[in-house]
Every structure is written in structure tokens, then in C-alpha cells.
Amino acid sequence: MTESDLTSNFPQQSGLPGEKRTDELGMRILKAAQTMFVRDGVDAVSMHKVAKTVGIGQGTLYRRYPNKGSLCMSLMQTKFDCFAEAINEYLRDAANATVFERLSRVVSSLIRFSENDLDWLKAILQSGTLKDAKANIFESPPFLFIRDTVQRLLEEAAAKRELVPLDPAFASVLITSSMTPELMFYLFDSGYTPERIAERYVETFLAPLFAGAGRI
Known part of the structure; x- marks a missing residue:
């Protein structure tokens, strides 16, 4: 962007x-x-x-804006709104693609989004802006958007019998909460590229959900 x-x-x-x-x-x-x-x-x-x-x-x-972190937070919300709009547009255009392909694309796009705005996210975390919001992080608009998007895709896959038996609502929370900024920082600093992180994430967390049904 x-x-x-x-x-x-x-x-x-x-x-x-x-x-x-x-x-x-x-x-x-x-x-x-x-x-x-x-x-x-x-x-x-x-x-x-x-x-x-x-x-x-x-x-x-x-x-x-009490500090630079809160200023970055406002900017990041605007940037995330643009990201969410792009994801929704992709999902509309790719309605005929497999659920696994669409879900993988959503996750990969989120990882690239984190990498593109690494400095912004670091400023937010270092400022302590998120400390007071920690208890409500699972109710934040970005988290809810990703969780709901993942849940809808998992529910679609379950209805098509493309998934191993699981609870889509529970799985969507775990998938969304696993992609924290802190984890992204660690992986980037460890030498992983966004492409490699996305590839490894998909094969570790997403592919096993579909493999049992033989649909990937």
C-alpha cells in the first residue's frame, strides 16, 4: 500500500x-x-x-495523542481499514476458489501487512499504548475482523465436508490470536521472510485442518 x-x-x-x-x-x-x-x-x-x-x-x-504510539495506533487503524477492504474485495472476486486457497491467502496477506508496517507496530508496543487495552484485545476491531473472516471460511469448508472435525468458532480464535505482532517481530529478526513465514504457517496450522478430508 x-x-x-x-x-x-x-x-x-x-x-x-x-x-x-x-x-x-x-x-x-x-x-x-x-x-x-x-x-x-x-x-x-x-x-x-x-x-x-x-x-x-x-x-x-x-x-x-498522549504519545507517538497512540498516534501510530490511529494511523494503523486507517491502514487496517484499507487492508480489510482489500481482503473483502479479494474474497468476493475469488468466490470460486477453494476454501483452503482463500484462507491461505487471507493469512499470507495479514503476515505481509505486519511486515510492511513493522516500524509502526514497534512504536505502538514500545510506547505502552496497548497495555491498558490488553484485557480487551480480543474485542478490538482488527482481531474481530480476522476472527470472523477465518470463522466464515472454516464454516464454509465444514459445510462442504472439506475439514477434519473441529469447532470453527474455537479454531478461528486460536488461528487469529497466534499471529501476534511480537511473534512476527521474532520471526523477522530470526531471518524469516514474509513469504517463508506464510508458507510455514499454512503448512503447519492450516493444511492439517484440510488434509484429513483429502481436499488440498
Whole structure:
């Protein structure tokens, strides 16, 4: 996903004049941060630089985003929304492909998404932004999207008798929760490429679910 792909997908806000100005400021902050992060790298961009680029005081910026991690979190949500839209489009277009092929593609795409935004994810984790949300991580929109997508595919495969006997709802939670940012960092640092991780993940976790039915 390119910079233009991301910035073109910021939501268009409407409402009362005061609300519109506030929303426009938020979009200016996110677009400026996105441009600087892509150009200079997340580590090289300070909150002071973001505020200066947007032309606002640091206090105004910190009232919206307590730290760089929370700023990255907002940007990542926008990026994930684009990712989710692309996944849904793929699943619509590939409706005639096998369930195993579609599920493998979803998982592989998620791994590549993590690799593309490694610096952003590290900034979020290092800032402690996720600490207060740990208890509710399984209710976060990204988790729910992946879980529900995986569950629907597993249920379709089960209905077609392409799966070994299992509980699709339970399996979808385990599959989704196994692809954590921390695990991705470890595997990337261990020398695995996104392609190799996806290949190994599919053959270790997904293929055995279908192999018993002889459908892969």
C-alpha cells in the first residue's frame, strides 16, 4: 500500500462547524505524521516535529495523542481499514476458489501487512499504548475482523465436508490470536521472510485442518 493509497482513505467528516474544524485538524495531524513516518522513519520523527509541521502547539497535539504510539495506533487503524477492504474485495472476486486457497491467502496477506508496517507496530508496543487495552484485545476491531473472516471460511469448508472435525468458532480464535505482532517481530529478526513465514504457517496450522478430508 502506497502513501497515496493511505491518505486517500482518510474518512471525510461532516457535522457542525466546530466539529468539522476539529475533525479537519485531526486529519491534518494524521496526514502530516503519515508523510513524515514514511519519509524519515518512525523512530526519527518526534511529537515536536509533528506539531511544528502541522503548525500547532505541542499541548494541542498531546491532548489528542498522549504519545507517538497512540498516534501510530490511529494511523494503523486507517491502514487496517484499507487492508480489510482489500481482503473483502479479494474474497468476493475469488468466490470460486477453494476454501483452503482463500484462507491461505487471507493469512499470507495479514503476515505481509505486519511486515510492511513493522516500524509502526514497534512504536505502538514500545510506547505502552496497548497495555491498558490488553484485557480487551480480543474485542478490538482488527482481531474481530480476522476472527470472523477465518470463522466464515472454516464454516464454509465444514459445510462442504472439506475439514477434519473441529469447532470453527474455537479454531478461528486460536488461528487469529497466534499471529501476534511480537511473534512476527521474532520471526523477522530470526531471518524469516514474509513469504517463508506464510508458507510455514499454512503448512503447519492450516493444511492439517484440510488434509484429513483429502481436499488440498
